Amino acid sequence: MVEQAEYKIKLPTFEGPFDLLFHLIKKAEVDIWQVSIADITEQYLAYLQSMKELNLEIASEFLVMAATLLRLKSKLLLPRSPKFQEQDEEEELFEINTAEELFQRLEEYRAFKKAALHLRQKEEEQKKVFLRSTGGQKIMVFTQQESVYTIWEGAHHLSEIMQRFAKIAAQREYVPAFSAVEDFVIARKADYIYAVLRQKRRSVPMKDFVIESSLWEVIITFIALLEMSRQRKVNLLQDRPFEPILVSLIEKQPELFQPEEGESGERTAKESY
Amino acid sequence: MEKEQQKRAIEALLFLSEEPVKTDKVAAALSTTSVEAEKMIEELQEELSAQGRGLQIFEAAGGYQMGTRPDLSSFLEKAFSEEVSSNLSTAALEVLAIVAYKQPVTRIEIESIRGVRSQHVLDNLLKRKLIKISGRKEGPGRPLLYVTTADFLKYFGLKDLGELPELEVENEGAE
Incomplete structure (x- = not known):
């Protein structure tokens, strides 16, 4: 038996215990309702055995089913004590207590398997029909600055940016993206951006706020700018994707945000502690 | 607009759309009735097939869509x-x-x-938008309920769920 592992046996893969049982029944060329529990249990265990010999990982569902089959088999072999019957049935993955229940479940599974096969056919048919994909070129997105991007461009550039970040991140040591100090760091960055903008009194490209030029800092700066833009404190301008992002101060609108001006960043930072 | 012109407009509309178009949307664009619009779409459908063209109009997810003929897929x-x-x-x-x-x-x-844990598969199908969460089931744990989407119909080229064949369950015992 041990030597069997030397041979290259290719085992079909199954979607689960029902799939395997179904396969065994088909191989035996019997109707689901005519299956001998003893036979099927033996074959099922033999299959698990060969999986074990091939050092394949056996999913827990397969083992639970093996236990279920063995219990069904033992029930058929042993005389039943009417007193204890059905008393020790616990709730379990399959909840199968009689051979009939097993057959019924297999039958139900078979029906859905057939339905899945039908879907596969429809999928194949539909794969042959090519649909128009304009990539959204007809749908324009007008931003506030009235620059025109197509949706396709936006999505395309976003995915490019994500890929770039992923590449850079992969090259670097892992830095946890979210930590308790995050709010604090962003608030400090926002204060810094604010101070620079006030001093220069003109628009400043985003990269000027990044001092150490680490990926981490770029992200912090970007998030700080988004937050400030959301609070209507700064205007962000970009002509085209990948062009510099220009940051400019929004002139004061007294009643709107004077009260929290300047302090808001620090306040949020303190609150989060 | 005369009828031929309207039919040309429908052809152009279906050509441009990436999603199945509902007849009432076509009707609204042409300021005509849904019944009229549907009739013209069906006429176009027949014309395309009668002329043996490379494109076809078919029903999907409750609307009409233009696509290529299956026999051209290899090219x-x-x-x-x-x-x-x-x-x-x-x-x-x-x-x-x-x-x-x-x-x-x-x-x-x-x-x-299925007899197998399926959370992972469900997550992937949700991501592909072939299914969606419709709500929660009343009862212990209030588990999430899943339903198929319009994208599901589109993916398999189905007009509606009624187009699926009936489930064949041989009922030996009671269902």
Whole structure:
């Protein structure tokens, strides 16, 4: 038996215990309702055995089913004590207590398997029909600055940016993206951006706020700018994707945000502690 | 607008759309009735097939859509090879079949039919927008309920769920 592992046996893969049982029944060329529990249990265990010999990982569902089959088999072999019957049935993955229940479940599974096969056919048919994909070129997105991007461009550039970040991140040591100090760091960055903008009194490209030029800092700066833009404190301008992002101060609108001006960043930072 | 002109407009409209178009949308664009619009779409459908053209109009997800004829797929695959997406896995199709026939359905119900844990497959199908969460089932744990989407119909080229063949369950015992 041990030597069997030397041979290259290719085992079909199954979607689960029902799939395997179904396969065994088909191989035996019997109707689901005519299956001998003893036979099927033996074959099922033999299959698990060969999986074990091939050092394949056996999913827990397969083992639970093996236990279920063995219990069904033992029930058929042993005389039943009417007193204890059905008393020790616990709730379990399959909840199968009689051979009939097993057959019924297999039958139900078979029906859905057939339905899945039908879907596969429809999928194949539909794969042959090519649909128009304009990539959204007809749908324009007008931003506030009235620059025109197509949706396709936006999505395309976003995915490019994500890929770039992923590449850079992969090259670097892992830095946890979210930590308790995050709010604090962003608030400090926002204060810094604010101070620079006030001093220069003109628009400043985003990269000027990044001092150490680490990926981490770029992200912090970007998030700080988004937050400030959301609070209507700064205007962000970009002509085209990948062009510099220009940051400019929004002139004061007294009643709107004077009260929290300047302090808001620090306040949020303190609150989060 | 005269009728021929309207039909040309419908052809152009269907050509441009990436999604199935409902007849009432066509009707609104042409300021005509849905019945009229549907009649013209069907006429166009027949004209395209009678003339043996490379395009066809078919029903999908409750609307009409223009696409290529299936027999041309081998040519098109050569030209657009990078855009051909992979098929769904067997597990995904099993779960989809169960959701399609039993919806709204919970994860536990799906797993008890398949005999296999299926959370991962469900997550992937949600991501592909072939299924969606429709709400929660009343009862212990209030589990999430899953249903199929319009994208599901579109993906399989189905007009509606009624187009699926009936589930064949041989009922020896009681269902």
